[in-house]
Amino acid sequence: MSESQQSRVYDVIIVGCGPAGVSAAIYTKRKMLDVLVISKDIGGQVLLTGFIENYPGFEGVRGEALVEIFERQLKGLGVDVKIGEVERVERDGEIFKVISSEGNFSGKAVIVTGGSTYKRLNVPGEERLIGRGVSFCATCDAPFARNREVAVVGGGNAALQSAELLSRYAKMVYIIHRRDKFRADEVLVERVKRHQNVQFIMNSVVTEIKGDKRVEGITVKDKEGNIAEMKLDMVFIEVGREVKADYIKHLVRTNEWGQIVVDRRQRTSCEGVFAAGDITDRPYQQAIIAAGDGAVAALSAYDFLTEKGY
Numbered sequence: 001m002s003e004s005q006q007s008r009v010y011d012v013i014i015v016g017c018g019p020a021g022v023s024a025a026i027y028t029k030r031k032m033l034d035v036l037v038i039s040k041d042i043g044g045q046v047l048l049t050g051f052i053e054n055y056p057g058f059e060g061v062r063g064e065a066l067v068e069i070f071e072r073q074l075k076g077l078g079v080d081v082k083i084g085e086v087e088r089v090e091r092d093g094e095i096f097k098v099i100s101s102e103g104n105f106s107g108k109a110v111i112v113t114g115g116s117t118y119k120r121l122n123v124p125g126e127e128r129l130i131g132r133g134v135s136f137c138a139t140c141d142a143p144f145a146r147n148r149e150v151a152v153v154g155g156g157n158a159a160l161q162s163a164e165l166l167s168r169y170a171k172m173v174y175i176i177h178r179r180d181k182f183r184a185d186e187v188l189v190e191r192v193k194r195h196q197n198v199q200f201i202m203n204s205v206v207t208e209i210k211g212d213k214r215v216e217g218i219t220v221k222d223k224e225g226n227i228a229e230m231k232l233d234m235v236f237i238e239v240g241r242e243v244k245a246d247y248i249k250h251l252v253r254t255n256e257w258g259q260i261v262v263d264r265r266q267r268t269s270c271e272g273v274f275a276a277g278d279i280t281d282r283p284y285q286q287a288i289i290a291a292g293d294g295a296v297a298a299l300s301a302y303d304f305l306t307e308k309g310y
């Protein structure tokens, strides 16, 4: 990194380049701010998405195609994107130092959009068939389950809510849970039990997801060690989400799940640090919501800098 780059102070540094980061970059750049994006990739979770049908302006778009448009849009605006990992953000008076695999950068404001990852079952077939019948999001993919046989894996509220939604579309929904009791609220469990097309498979784990081009079935093992094969079209994995905000959590307030707490303007507890998208404590993890948050974070950062007379 050159000396001039090292002494340069950006107006805003954006961590992450999923829908929240892309949107924050578009909005900050169009406010004529000097902006740098540092991200491990361009696209975030959208890169893993097979087909998106709930992003306005697109009746249906492959995740990769949407990411290509993100890239074109960033390039067209002349946004400086560095591909690398942010390791730590430090505050030095009114300036933030962003320490990354690509070098250290300084900014007057930081927008954190590091996203989240869905926890995996870590069984054969799972990773390969993401977007091909393996889903982590019923809100995103339930319409693809119309008249199909599907499984939901998990035992918390998210799993039961997914099963409830899926029962509206699917021919049959199997809920597979490794224990004999659910962590989900009793009232929700009772409601799901009333659906005729939902069946509970307790004390059992999925050991493999099978299929060549798409999910064709799963292997399930019960606690006695008995193994059964089930023919299925889709598997919804609902075993939790993980937020990795270690590089910033010493500066901002986080909740019990490690999500960054933000207000309606996407401000964190640290003045000058904003957060947007799945890394925050806002409910619902969707691309359009992350993009909306990113826009709000950018406008808030602009107001913050303007008030400071940047």
Ligand SMILES: Cc1cc2nc3c(=O)[nH]c(=O)nc-3n(C[C@H](O)[C@H](O)[C@H](O)COP(=O)(O)OP(=O)(O)OC[C@H]3O[C@@H](n4cnc5c(N)ncnc54)[C@H](O)[C@@H]3O)c2cc1C
Binding pocket: 015, 016, 017, 018, 019, 020, 021, 038, 039, 040, 041, 042, 043, 044, 045, 046, 048, 049, 050, 051, 052, 053, 054, 055, 084, 085, 086, 087, 113, 114, 115, 116, 117, 118, 130, 131, 135, 136, 137, 140, 141, 247, 276, 277, 278, 279, 285, 286, 287, 288, 290
């Ligand atoms: C398989 C799948 C299907 C989905 N389908 C849909 C759908 O149909 N419709 C829908 O609306 N939503 C869908 N979602 C959810 C949607 O993709 C997410 O809600 C959305 O991408 C969140 O955006 P984000 O920008 O907050 O985070 P992410 O998309 O997670 O992006 C985070 C970014 O931060 C970067 N990053 C993380 N840590 C660091 C670091 N330390 N240093 C540098 N960069 C870092 C990552 O590389 C990434 O670029 C789906 C998700 C998955 C996984």
